[in-house]
Amino acid sequence: MIYLDNAATTPVDPQVAQVIADSLKNDFANPSSLYKIGAQSEYKIAAARKTVADCLGAKEDEVYFTSCASESNNIAIYGLATARKNWANKIVTTGYEHPAVRKPLANLAEYGFTVVNVNPKDDGNINPQDIIDAVDSKTALVTLIHVNNETGAVLDIKTLCDKIKEKNKRTVIHIDATQSFMKLPFDVSKIQCDSMAFSGHKIYAPKGVGGLYLKKGTNIKTVMAGGGQEKGLRAGTENIHYILGFAKACQLLQPDMRRNLAKFAQLKAHLLNGLAQFDNVMINSPDNAVPYTVNFSFMNYRSETLLHFLEADEIYISSGSACSKGAASHTLTAMGVDAKRIDSSIRVSFGIHTTEEDIDTFVAALKSAQEKLQKVKR
Numbered sequence: 387m388i389y390l391d392n393a394a395t396t397p398v399d400p401q402v403a404q405v406i407a408d409s410l411k412n413d414f415a416n417p418s419s420l421y422k423i424g425a426q427s428e429y430k431i432a433a434a435r436k437t438v439a440d441c442l443g444a445k446e447d448e449v450y451f452t453s454c455a456s457e458s459n460n461i462a463i464y465g466l467a468t469a470r471k472n473w474a475n476k477i478v479t480t481g482y483e484h485p486a487v488r489k490p491l492a493n494l495a496e497y498g499f500t501v502v503n504v505n506p507k508d509d510g511n512i513n514p515q516d517i518i519d520a521v522d523s524k525t526a527l528v529t530l531i532h533v534n535n536e537t538g539a540v541l542d543i544k545t546l547c548d549k550i551k552e553k554n555k556r557t558v559i560h561i562d563a564t565q566s567f568m569k570l571p572f573d574v575s576k577i578q579c580d581s582m583a584f585s586g587h588k589i590y591a592p593k594g595v596g597g598l599y600l601k602k603g604t605n606i607k608t609v610m611a612g613g614g615q616e617k618g619l620r621a622g623t624e625n626i627h628y629i630l631g632f633a634k635a636c637q638l639l640q641p642d643m644r645r646n647l648a649k650f651a652q653l654k655a656h657l658l659n660g661l662a663q664f665d666n667v668m669i670n671s672p673d674n675a676v677p678y679t680v681n682f683s684f685m686n687y688r689s690e691t692l693l694h695f696l697e698a699d700e701i702y703i704s705s706g707s708a709c710s711k712g713a714a715s716h717t718l719t720a721m722g723v724d725a726k727r728i729d730s731s732i733r734v735s736f737g738i739h740t741t742e743e744d745i746d747t748f749v750a751a752l753k754s755a756q757e758k759l760q761k762v763k764r
C-alpha cells in the first residue's frame with residue numbers, strides 16, 4: 387500500500403498503540419474520583435498535559451484535551467466570540483478555512499455577528515495586509531488557519547498576530563493549527579494568539595483525541611458544560627487512554643520535526659520533478675506552501691476517476707480535501723480557480739513513512755492511468 391493522504395489522517399504509531407493498549411488495561415479509574423486509583427489517572431493526565439504543553443511552548447494549565455480539532459475549534463470560536471458580544475460583533479477570517487471553522491462562523495453570522503472572509507489570491511496565498519486591514523475597533527475575533535489543509539498554503543501567524551494586536555489589542559485571535567502542529571516548529575508563547583486547535587489523528591495518534599491551547603486569563607464562555615472537567619471548559623470524563631497516546635505521539639515527533647521537514651522538502655522536489663514529464667499538470671499549491679502537501683490538477687481527467695484508478699493499485703491520494711466528500715474544493719474556489727481545474731485537482735500529502743520509491747510508484751501509476759484512460763476516451 388502507498389498511502390499519500392496524510393493530511394486526511396495518519397496511521398497510528400505502534401508505540402502510541404502500545405501506550406493506549408497498556409492504559410486500557412491499567413487506567414480504568416475516573417480521574418475525578420477522590421480515591422487513590424482515581425488520583426493516579428489524574429496524575430497521568432497531568433503528565434500528558436505537560437508533554438503537550440512543552441511541545442507547544444505553553445504552560446500546563448493552558449492545554450485542554452478534547453475529542454478532535456473540530457471540537458477545539460467550536461469551543462474556541464463560539465466561546466471567544468460570544469464572550470465579547472457586548473462590545474463587538476465582527477469576526478475576521480480567511481476565505482479558505484476548514485469547515486470546522488467555517489460552519490461555526492456561519493452559525494454565529496445567524497446570531498448577529500458580521501463575518502468578513504479574506505480570500506487567497508490566485509497564487510494560493512493570502513495577502514496578510516488584507517487581514518490586518520479588515521480588523522477594526524469592533525472586531526471581537528480573528529480566526530486563521532495556520533496551514534491550509536487542501537493546498538498547504540501557510541500564514542506567518544507570528545507577524546499577523548503582532549499586527550492584529552497592534553491594531554486592536556482587545557481582539558482575540560484563534561489559530562487552527564491542525565495541519566501544522568508537530569510538523570512546523572513554533573513556540574506559542576512567542577505568538578500573540580489567544581487560542582489554538584490541534585488534533586491527534588494527524589500526528590500518528592488515533593482519531594478521537596485533540597487539544598486546545600487557551601492563553602491563561604483569556605475570557606471565554608463555556609459551550610461544553612457539565613461535570614467541570616478540563617477546568618470547566620470541556621465537560622466529559624477524560625479519555626485518559628487516548629490522551630496518553632496523544633502525548634506519546636507528540637513525544638515521538640518532537641525531536642524529529644526539523645529532520646522530517648527536510649525530508650518532506652526532498653520528497654516534494656522529487657514529486658514535482660516526476661510531475662514535470664506531464665504537460666497537463668497544473669500546480670495549485672503556492673510556491674512557498676509547506677513541503678508536505680502538494681495540490682495539483684491533472685487536467686482533462688476527473689480527480690475522482692483517477693483516485694479510484696490508483697486505488698486499484700493500492701495507492702491512496704485525495705481529491706480536494708477528505709472532508710469535502712466530492713464537493714467542489716472550497717479553497718480552490720476561493721482562489722478563483724476555474725471549475726474544470728478544480729474538478730481535476732488532486733492532493734498528495736506526505737507522512738513520516740513516505741519514501742521516494744512511493745513517489746516513483748505513484749508517478750508511474752499516474753502515467754499508466756493516463757494511458758489507459760486515453761484509450762477509453764478514443
Ligand SMILES: Cc1ncc(COP(=O)(O)O)c(C=O)c1O
Binds near residue numbers: 596
Ligand atoms: C485544518 C483543519 N482543521 C480542522 C480539521 C478537523 O480535524 P478533526 O478531524 O480532528 O476534527 C481538519 C481535518 O482535516 C483540518 O485539516
